[in-house]
Amino acid sequence: xTKLFGGIEAGxxxxxCGVGNLDGEILAKTRIPTTTPADTLSRCVDFFEExxxxxxxxxxxxxxxxxxxxxxxxxxxxGHILRTPKKGWSDADLVSPFRxxxxxxxxxxxxxxxxxxxxxxxxxxxxxxxxxxxxxxTGIGGGVMVNGELVHGLLHPEMGHIPLPxxxxxxxxxxxxxxxxxxxxxxxAIEKRWGEKAEDIPVxxxxxxxxxxxxxxxxxxxxxxxxxxxxILGGGVMxxxxxxxxxxxxxxxxxxxxxxxxKMDEYIVPVALEGKAGILGAFLxxxxxx
Amino acid sequence: xTKLFGGIEAGxxxxxCGVGNLDGEILAKTRIPTTTPADTLSRCVDFFEExxxxxxxxxxxxxxxxxxxxxxxxxxxxGHILRTPKKGWSDADLVSPFRxxxxxxxxxxxxxxxxxxxxxxxxxxxxxxxxxxxxxxTGIGGGVMVNGELVHGLLHPEMGHIPLPxxxxxxxxxxxxxxxxxxxxxxxAIEKRWGEKAEDIPVxxxxxxxxxxxxxxxxxxxxxxxxxxxxILGGGVMxxxxxxxxxxxxxxxxxxxxxxxxKMDEYIVPVALEGKAGILGAFLxxxxxx
Numbered sequence: 001x002t003k004l005f006g007g008i009e010a011g012x013x014x015x016x017c018g019v020g021n022l023d024g025e026i027l028a029k030t031r032i033p034t035t036t037p038a039d040t041l042s043r044c045v046d047f048f049e050e051x052x053x054x055x056x057x058x059x060x061x062x063x064x065x066x067x068x069x070x071x072x073x074x075x076x077x078x079g080h081i082l083r084t085p086k087k088g089w090s091d092a093d094l095v096s097p098f099r100x101x102x103x104x105x106x107x108x109x110x111x112x113x114x115x116x117x118x119x120x121x122x123x124x125x126x127x128x129x130x131x132x133x134x135x136x137x138t139g140i141g142g143g144v145m146v147n148g149e150l151v152h153g154l155l156h157p158e159m160g161h162i163p164l165p166x167x168x169x170x171x172x173x174x175x176x177x178x179x180x181x182x183x184x185x186x187x188x189a190i191e192k193r194w195g196e197k198a199e200d201i202p203v204x205x206x207x208x209x210x211x212x213x214x215x216x217x218x219x220x221x222x223x224x225x226x227x228x229x230x231x232i233l234g235g236g237v238m239x240x241x242x243x244x245x246x247x248x249x250x251x252x253x254x255x256x257x258x259x260x261x262x263k264m265d266e267y268i269v270p271v272a273l274e275g276k277a278g279i280l281g282a283f284l285x286x287x288x289x290x
Numbered sequence: 291x292t293k294l295f296g297g298i299e300a301g302x303x304x305x306x307c308g309v310g311n312l313d314g315e316i317l318a319k320t321r322i323p324t325t326t327p328a329d330t331l332s333r334c335v336d337f338f339e340e341x342x343x344x345x346x347x348x349x350x351x352x353x354x355x356x357x358x359x360x361x362x363x364x365x366x367x368x369g370h371i372l373r374t375p376k377k378g379w380s381d382a383d384l385v386s387p388f389r390x391x392x393x394x395x396x397x398x399x400x401x402x403x404x405x406x407x408x409x410x411x412x413x414x415x416x417x418x419x420x421x422x423x424x425x426x427x428t429g430i431g432g433g434v435m436v437n438g439e440l441v442h443g444l445l446h447p448e449m450g451h452i453p454l455p456x457x458x459x460x461x462x463x464x465x466x467x468x469x470x471x472x473x474x475x476x477x478x479a480i481e482k483r484w485g486e487k488a489e490d491i492p493v494x495x496x497x498x499x500x501x502x503x504x505x506x507x508x509x510x511x512x513x514x515x516x517x518x519x520x521x522i523l524g525g526g527v528m529x530x531x532x533x534x535x536x537x538x539x540x541x542x543x544x545x546x547x548x549x550x551x552x553k554m555d556e557y558i559v560p561v562a563l564e565g566k567a568g569i570l571g572a573f574l575x576x577x578x579x580x
Binding site: 068082130142144146147149151152153154155156157158159160161162163164165166176177179217220221222224225226227228229254255256257258259260261262 | 358372420432434436437439441442443444445446447448449450451452453454455456466467469507510511512514515516517518519544545546547548549550551552
C-alpha cells in the first residue's frame with residue numbers, strides 16, 4: 001500500500017497542512033492562519049487527528065517552515081524557530097506538539113529546502129544532484145542541493161543576505177543590510193523603490209530592467225560559488241514570466257564569457273510545482289525522517 | 291604496509307611532484323617549471339618513474355591542478371585544462387601521460403579542492419563536513435566541502451568571480467569583471483591600487499583596511515550561501531597575519547547581527563598545512579581514485 005504522509009508548510013501568514021503520498025497526491029489539505037504558536041499548532045494537530053480518523057494513520061510527518069530555524073537533530077533547539085521578527089514566534093517549538101500527539105517520525109527543515117526537495121522529486125530539478133531553488137517574493141530565500149544532499153552547514157543558508165553591487169538610486173528594505181539581495185530585490189523593495197506593488201507594474205517598465213539586473217548579479221554570485229547544474233526561480237516576483245529572458249541575458253553579460261554554461265533557457269527555469277512544492281516537499285521531509 | 295601515493299600540484303609557474311603516504315609523509319619531492327605541456331608533463335613522468343624504481347610502485351596518483359579544468363569522469367574532456375590564459379595550456383590533457391606511463395588509478399581535481407582535502411584530513415578543517423578553503427594570492431579560488439563531499443556541480447566553483455560592492459577608488463585587475471572578488475582583492479589588485487607589492491606594504495597602511503573589507507564582504511557572501519562550519523584562508527596575501535582580526539571584525543559588521551556565528555577566531559582561520567596542503571591533498575585525490 002502507498003504510504004501516507006502528513007506535511008506542513010509553515011509560513012508567516014498561514015500554515016498549510018496536508019495528507020498525501022509520494023505519488024504526489026494530496027488527499028486532504030487545509031490552511032490555518034498564523035496567529036500564536038499555541039493556537040496555530042493546536043489547530044494543525046486537530047487537522048491531522050481528524051484526517052487520521054478519516055483516511056488512515058500516516059507513516060511520518062514533515063514540517064517545512066519559515067526560519068531561521070534549527071534543523072540539527074543533535075541540538076537542544078532542534079525543531080525550534082530561532083530569533084524572528086514574526087511576533088510571538090521566536091523560540092517557538094514546532095516539532096514537540098506533533099511528537100506528543102502522533103507517534104511517528106518527524107522531518108523538519110526550511111520551507112525552501114522543502115520546496116527544493118519537491119522540485120527535485122517531481123518538478124524542475126528532477127534527476128539533478130546539484131541545483132539551487134530560490135524564492136523571490138516578500139522575502140528572498142534559497143534551498144541548495146549538492147551531490148544529492150541538501151545544504152545545511154551551521155544551520156541553513158540565508159541566500160537573500162549576500163551583498164550585491166547596487167546602483168545609485170537603490171533602496172534597501174532589509175533592516176540589517178543596505179546592500180543585500182533581499183533588501184534590494186524582494187517584492188517590498190520593488191514597491192518601496194517604484195511606489196507601486198510589483199504585480200501592478202507593467203511589463204516594459206524600467207523597474208523590471210533593474211530587478212533583472214539584481215537577480216542576475218545574485219545568480220552570478222551563486223553560480224560562481226556553487227557551480228549548480230540548474231537554478232529554479234519561484235515566488236511572487238517570479239510570476240512575472242517576462243523577467244526570465246531578461247535575467248538569462250544579464251547573467252551572460254555579468255559573467256562576460258568567463259564560464260561555459262548550459263543553454264540558458266534550460267539553466268534558469270521557473271518552478272514546475274507552483275504553490276504545491278511546499279506541501280509535497282514536506283511529504284519528502286517526512287519520508288526522509290522514516 | 292602503508293600505501294604509497296604519487297601526487298602532483300600543478301600550478302601556472304611550477305608543478306610540484308611528490309611521493310608519500312596518508313600518514314602525511316612526503317618521501318620524495320621535486321619542482322618542475324611550467325613550460326609547455328609536453329615538456330613539463332614528460333619531466334613529471336620521469337620523476338615518478340625514477341621514484342618508482344627507488345621507493346616502490348605507488349598505488350594511485352593524484353593531480354591537483356590550476357583550472358579551469360574538467361573533473362567529470364564521464365566527460366570526453368576529463369583530465370583536461372579548459373580555456374586558460376596560460377599560454378599553451380588550453381585543452382592540455384594532464385591525465386593521459388600518466389595513465390599511459392603507470393598502470394594505476396588517477397585522481398584529478400582542482401588545486402583548491404586538493405588543498406581543501408589536505409586541510410580536512412590533516413589541517414584546519416579536521417573533523418568538519420562543511421567548510422570553505424580559500425586561497426588569496428595571485429588569483430583567488432576556493433574549494434568547498436558540503437556534507438563531507440567536495441562541491442563540483444557543473445565543473446567546479448569559481449569563487450574569485452563573485453560580484454562585490456566596491457568603493458569609489460576601486461580598480462579591478464580581472465580582464466572579465468570590473469567588480470569581482472579576484473579583480474578587487476587579489477595580490478595583483480593590491481599592487482595595482484597602491485603601487486606597491488602586497489608583501490612590501492606595511493602593517494597599518496590603509497591598504498589593509500580596504501583589503502580586509504573586500505575579503506569580509508566576500509566571506510559574508512559565502513557564509514550566506516553555504517552556511518559553512520569554518521572558513522580557512524591561505525595564499526600569499528593571507529600570510530599577512532594581521533589581516534585575520536580585521537577580517538573577523540568586519541564580517542560581524544557586514545552581517546550586522548543577522549546570524550549567529552561560532553567564535554570568530556575559530557571560525558575564520560589560517561591554513562594549517564601551509565605549502566604542503568596541495569601535495570598532501572593530491573595524495574588524498576589519489577587514494578579516492580582507488
